[in-house]
Amino acid sequence: MTRIVVTGAAGFIGSNIIKGLNARGIDDIIAVDDLTQGDKFLNLADLRISDYVDASVFYEHFAQGCYGQIEAVFHEGACSDTMESNGKYMMDNNYTLSCSLFQSCQKRGARLLYASSAATYGGSETFKEDPLFERPLNVYGYSKLLFDQRMRRECGANFQRAHSGKLGQVVGFRYFNVYGPREQHKGRMASVAFHQFNQFVKDGKVKLFGSYGGYAPGAQMRDFVFIDDVVAVNLWFFDNPAQSGIFNLGTGRAQPFNDVASSVVNAMRELKGEAALPLESIVGAGLIDYIDFPEALRGKYQCYTQADISALRSVGCDHVFSDVKTGVGKYIAEMAGAV
Structure with missing residues (x-):
């Protein structure tokens, strides 16, 4: 049976990914989060999971192999407040923790599909997955960019599985302006x-x-993207484990x-x-x-933001995105x- 981990599971995107997995009949899901903000439980209450683990203990236990064979980790857990000014807190949550998770996934043979952000582009006028256009305006954007850069270094310049030898699937999604239920x-x-x-x-x-x-x-x-489309693209890559890389996840339409x-x-x-x-x-x-x-x-x-989705299309993901009105x-x- 396929066992999945979703971090940030009680959050907006994480809970919707669980909903999407449940719709496929997948419910052996370890939900990882911090429920200090107790009302987030509502995002999990109608979903099917096999276990809940607090974020404060999960990462160390996962590195030790405590949860058995994990097929994939959807890593949505992060500090996503773009106005948070505590850089140490941001880097600990969004960079250091993600680096340790990557190492654990590689050791344990688990695929890693993680949340990056369009905030990595910041002041740029071009939104293409290329270091030339990455100019974050805040420490949140920088924390996401630094992890993307780390993945490029770890996985090879072309960041494709064919070029990364022994490495399993690693996919980073640069989310644009996501909206929808459970936020x-x-x-x-x-x-x-x-x-x-x-x-x-x-x-x-x-x-x-x-x-x-x-x-x-x-x-x-802005490039406004509906949550159902975000889930669909995440699951497309889950279905296509040979595809790795950093991809914009927006509609391609400002x-x-x-x-x-x-x-x-x-x-x-x-x-x-x-x-x-x-x-x-x-x-x-x-x-x-x-x-x-x-x-x-x-x-x-x-x-102004508008995702260049040519990289997404180039690997065969032809998902049709909703416009704002729809x-x-x-x-x-x-x-x-x-x-």
């Missing part, structure tokens, strides 16, 4: 769509940053924050039987409240059903 515990780091849904329920309108970085209000652009806001508003209107409105009418009706750009984010904010529509319908 409610993330507080300020939850997606724009999540916050705007709650704003609309409370105030009947949504908030967006005003003009910044040469962009008009709400016109800053869309303005205004698209998210209008999708949220129109999804809420549809649930009430009201007709969809174009952006101009939504703004004119005061359903979007543009707020001043926060001082704390100046110089540390990506105004993904946000599904997400809002699910959240509204839970209210």
Whole structure:
């Protein structure tokens, strides 16, 4: 029977990966997390796992072989707060721990599929998996980049299994702006769509940053990727163990924050039987409240991201990604059903 480990299991992406594995009938899953924030248990409550292990003991026990033969580790555990300024804490969690996990996976014959981040590109205008374009703007982005660099060194310049000899599969996913169910515990780091849904329920309108970085209000652009698509790509690589490397995981299509806001508003209107409105009418009706750009984010904010997914396509992953209207529509319908 296939035994899987998911770190960060009670988190946003980790819990959705378990959901995806469960849908395939895989439930011999060791869930690893830190439930100090107790309400994260909700992300695991409806899932099937074989064991839960606290993150404080798992890594050492795994290195010692305490859990038997593990097929693969989906490593989603990390400090993902891009505004965290404690660099030692960030590096311990996101770099040092990941390095020890990599060594343990190689020793134990387990495949490693891990979370990197589009934050590795930072101030770049090109989002291609190449050191030329990697310019992190914060210590979070740097912690993720350093581990990617370590994997390149360990696995060989071409970072493909064919070139890495004795090494098993290692895949890093540079997640772009992921949104979807099971992110409610993330507080300020939850997606724009999540916050705007709650704003609309409370105030009947949504908030967006005003003009910044040469962009008009709400016109800053990101590559927004729906969580179901993230899970599908993770599982594609799980199904294709001969493929290793660092890959962008985004749609390949930048869309303005205004698209998210209008999708949220129109999804809420549809649930009430009201007709969809174009952006101009939504703004004119005061359903979007543009707020001043926060001082704390100046110089540390990506105004534009768009994943270059040519590397993903080159290895045969042809998954079709949802656009913002489709993904946000599904997400809002699910959240509204839970209210």
